[in-house]
Amino acid sequence: MQITNKIMERMNHLKELNRPYIIGIDGLGGAGKTTITETITKELTFAGQKVLVIHIDDLIEEREKRYNTGHSEWYEYFWLQWDVQGIKEKLFEAVHEKLNHLHLKFYDKDNDRCYMENINIEQCNVILIEGIFLQRREWKGFFDYLIYLDCPKNVRSERVLQRDTYIGNINERLKKYERRYWTGEDYYLKEINPIQSADIVLNSESC
Numbered sequence: 001m002q003i004t005n006k007i008m009e010r011m012n013h014l015k016e017l018n019r020p021y022i023i024g025i026d027g028l029g030g031a032g033k034t035t036i037t038e039t040i041t042k043e044l045t046f047a048g049q050k051v052l053v054i055h056i057d058d059l060i061e062e063r064e065k066r067y068n069t070g071h072s073e074w075y076e077y078f079w080l081q082w083d084v085q086g087i088k089e090k091l092f093e094a095v096h097e098k099l100n101h102l103h104l105k106f107y108d109k110d111n112d113r114c115y116m117e118n119i120n121i122e123q124c125n126v127i128l129i130e131g132i133f134l135q136r137r138e139w140k141g142f143f144d145y146l147i148y149l150d151c152p153k154n155v156r157s158e159r160v161l162q163r164d165t166y167i168g169n170i171n172e173r174l175k176k177y178e179r180r181y182w183t184g185e186d187y188y189l190k191e192i193n194p195i196q197s198a199d200i201v202l203n204s205e206s207c
């Protein structure tokens with residue numbers, strides 16, 4: 001992919017970092033972030049880079065911290081779904097402080113509980129972080145390269161409504177997305193404008 005070449009070019013100019021190069025793959029629900037992440041990871045690995053992939057959805061909080069909190073559902077999704085400050089300190093600041101290990105809190109969705117995991121990054125060249133809302137103000141400044149994946153809303157909506165069968169029937173999925181996810185995404189677009197602030201925007205309906 002051409003984008004991998006751009007990443008490699010940027011990395012060559014930042015060899016003096018003495019820490020892993022942090023790449024963010026941002027985009028709204030159903031934009032195809034996971035597919036792009038897999039492709040870039042394979043190509044970077046083939047080029048000799050040692051890549052650690054972190055899916056931001058693996059770092060969410062237990063349900064009691066993000067549901068039925070008294071806040072609007074969109075607010076719970078944007079502000080309470082993740083421990084924003086904890087991720088800032090344990091992930092982003094830890095990498096910039098050139099620590100050899102990350103001590104991160106992961107979510108076990110089957111048991112609705114979080115557990116701590118120690119990750120050795122001493123030999124890691126690249127940390128590829130994939131997920132939504134990556135350009136929130138608390139995190140944006142820590143990335144070395146930010147990719148925003150922009151797909152039309154009708155394409156994304158069709159994907160997530162067909163994908164997320166765990167929510168219930170199609171009508172239940174639609175109502176939850178309207179109350180929670182799409183409203184949270186609209187807030188992100190309005191307040192952060194991730195398309196404008198990303199290093200590069202990939203536009204594709206086939207992503």
